[in-house]
Amino acid sequence: MTSILVTGGTGTLGSLVSDRLRERGHEVRVLSRHAKPYAVDLRDGAGLDAAVEGVDAIVHCATAPRGGDDRAAAHLLAAARRASVPHLVYISIVGVDRVPLGYYGVKRTVERMIEEAGESGPGWTVLRTTQFHDLVLRLLAATARLPVLPLPSGVSVQPIDTAEVADRLAELAIGPPAGRVDDMGGPQVRPLADLARAYLHATGRRRPIVPVRLAGKAYAGFRRGAHLTPERAVGKVTFEEFLAQRLG
Ligand SMILES: NC(=O)c1ccc[n+]([C@@H]2O[C@H](COP(=O)([O-])OP(=O)(O)OC[C@H]3O[C@@H](n4cnc5c(N)ncnc54)[C@H](OP(=O)(O)O)[C@@H]3O)[C@@H](O)[C@H]2O)c1
Incomplete structure (x- = not known):
């Protein structure tokens, strides 16, 4: 049995990773701002030393899309170094180096910080995946509150099941540091409008889908498919x- 810290272990992905690791007989410490006894805000790092002490690996799933993930990673890396944690696994996103979106830029920065932590830092593994089905569902459900469904035109996604990503992360966490591993994409590249129709059908709703052309380089990147890995x-x-x- 190994002891593994899962940051963001209460989140969509982190909770599944924690379940998988426990099912395999590992001791799991769940860290989030609200998860006792490891209630730590990674952006200030207070209490982090106790959380990382003696663990064999860290799976870093915590994220705050509104900002601060780079600061959080700096604290986590410093604590991992102090405790000589041998392995840090990080979940990233396909296209963080190709789509100029603020959140993606921060994730690429965090990847670099982990990769460049050097000899004194933990060994590392980075997995990039495409968007989770959960995220697409959440976005479509929020948009479908409107009488029409406005969607960015010309954008496809390749959504993947979060449970499959969790299986892979759990497998990586109990293995040796592997560096940047092969990307994981969902089974199909689908136009957003196509997924919206599947959502409307599954929920018995009717909404006209309205394609919207957006401005900006990030949108152009998504239109180009820079976030896909067919x-x-x-x-x-x-x-x-x-x-x-999900909807039974
Ligand atoms: N969603 C996708 O489509 C997708 C695709 C590829 C990769 N990813 C990556 O997968 C990871 C997990 O995503 P997710 O969708 O599962 O996220 P999520 O459901 O929003 O969960 C975020 C987790 O982070 C914790 N957290 C947030 N801020 C924190 C802080 N300052 N200190 C400590 N914990 C904090 C949250 O708990 P508290 O609120 O209790 O702090 C929660 O447990 C992220 O790195 C994301 O970039 C996501």
Whole structure:
């Protein structure tokens, strides 16, 4: 049995990673701002030393899309170094180096910080995946509160099942540091409008889909498909299968 700290272990991905690791007989410490006894705000790092003390690996799933992930990573890396933690696994996103979106830029910075932590830092593994089915569902559900469904035109996504990502992260966490591993993409690249129709069908709603052309370089990157990895379409669960499971 190994002892593994999962940051963001109460979140969508982190909770599944924690479950997987426990099922395999590992001791799991869950860290988030609200998860006792490891209630730590990574942006200030207070209490982090106790959380990392004696762990064999850290799976870093915590994130705050509104900002501060780079500061959080600096605290985590420093604590990991002080405690000589041998392995840090980080979950990133396909295209963080190609789509000029603020959140992606911060994730690329965090990747670099982990990669460049050097000899005194933990060994590392970085996995990039495409968008989770959960995220697409959340975005569509929020948009469908309107009488029409406005969607960025010309954008496709390749959503993946969060449980499949959790399986892979758990596997990586109990293995040796592997560096940047192969990207993981969902089974299908689908136009957003196509996924929206699947969502409307599964929830018995009717809404006209209104394509909206947006400005900006990030949108251009998404239109180009810089966040996709069709050659690594390794996920199995389709968006429709996910919806059937989730919405019963
Ligand atoms: N969603 C996607 O489509 C997708 C795709 C590829 C990669 N990823 C990556 O996967 C990771 C997990 O995403 P997710 O969707 O599972 O996130 P999530 O559900 O929003 O969970 C975020 C977690 O981070 C914790 N957290 C937030 N701020 C914190 C702070 N300052 N200190 C400590 N803990 C903090 C939250 O708990 P508290 O609120 O209790 O602090 C929560 O447990 C992220 O790195 C994300 O970039 C996501």
